Amino acid sequence: MKVAVLFNDSTLEMPAQSQSQKDSDLGFEPYFAISKLDPLDDFRDIVNALNKSGYEAYLLNIKDDINLFMDDYLTNKPNVIFNLVELYKDNPKLELSFAGILELLKVPFTGASPLALGTCQNKTLTKRILKKAGIRTPDFRFIEKKEKIYRHGLNYPLIVKPAFEDASVGIENDSIVYNQEKLRNRIDYVFEQYKQPVLLEEFIDGRELNVAIMGDKKPIALPISEIDFTRMPKHLHNIVSYQAKWDPYHEAYHKTIPICPAKLPKKITLEAQKTALTCFKTVGCRDYARVDMRLSKDNKLYVLEVNPNPDLTEGAGFMRSAHAGGYTYRKALKMIVDLAWNRRVRN
8 A cells, every 4th residue: 555644834944944053052951852843853753653564655745846746646636635735825724724635636635634633723612512422521711803901701811822723823821811911912913923813711720631543433542641830830830832842952842741641530530531531532533642631730721722633743732642542653643544545445
């Protein structure tokens, strides 16, 4: 079976990140090793793992040019597309459009459908759908334009997010606000920086849980991963900011420590997994997803986001839970491809 591993990066010619600072210059003790990062490494790892599983896998960067994909599709005729395209022309809203092209071509592709991608891209829509399904999520407001005073009726502290981003884009330490002045400044910043509406949400102080789901018609919940904030310094909020996820030179990156499986009471574990499965099915996810939650100090679960097609880096995020659930990296990737292929056969 031929598998095309597709991604989109028009900045591919940029040099790989180099270690421009010594650990001693950071001003804190790093928890994780800081090393050179190659943006292609994760994609190459997926291709290598699939080839070792017996597939004929190859890597393709569409470079913001749909014709590159179409030419390859007509020439190589892949049986399955491993869809890792997250944005097009620097617009995350077009993620669903590319998946729509794959759907129109009737080529089997991994991960979420266009409808699920579009639903989850719109955080407020997702929250409304989940609330209708009886899922607890923090109270929120959707703010479409600048105002002199933002009347919201929510309880401080609040967290201010761009309404249509993912991967913690736009979430920083200053995103947590405690008064109207800070709120106005942050909302205005999001409007100016991200050119999109704002999701304003009550901040749930508590434990951060990630529940990975794998499957299609009969999905399963994998062991829960927790982000441990006990090492977080007082000047940083207990959140998984953009810097905590992606900047190895930022202190937050080294103070958000994953624990998997999370040490939780059995009742909470079962409730979190059941809730994640309900979310997965309600918004129409398939193959693999991650549901992010907060467990409040009074042991109530609040769903923050549903993430279709989450990061598949080996040893991180989704794959951390997969490994704890008994799936090797290679086995998990093979299962994702097989789910896509079987869906084609079934349909």
